[in-house]
Amino acid sequence: MSTTEPTKPDNVAATRSELESTLDAIGDKLNVQKQASALVDKAKSSYDANPIPWIVGATAAVVVIGGLVAWALLTSDD
Numbered sequence: 001m002s003t004t005e006p007t008k009p010d011n012v013a014a015t016r017s018e019l020e021s022t023l024d025a026i027g028d029k030l031n032v033q034k035q036a037s038a039l040v041d042k043a044k045s046s047y048d049a050n051p052i053p054w055i056v057g058a059t060a061a062v063v064v065i066g067g068l069v070a071w072a073l074l075t076s077d078d
Helices: 008-030 032-049 052-074
Strands: none
Touching (some): 008 032
């Protein structure tokens, strides 16, 4: 009678390997510096590929912030 079930040491080694890879993946997700670096790299490559949306977004942000500052300064507090 042969079984295809892995032996206990093999099962333990496989489980340990799976746990190690899971913990590595969790560690990568929780590493803020690594995530920030990946985000910066993604933003840089996006800007290099097509800078127009970035320029339009930056211009819109300046207009909105300038409008809010002007509104705050020029409206009365009554």
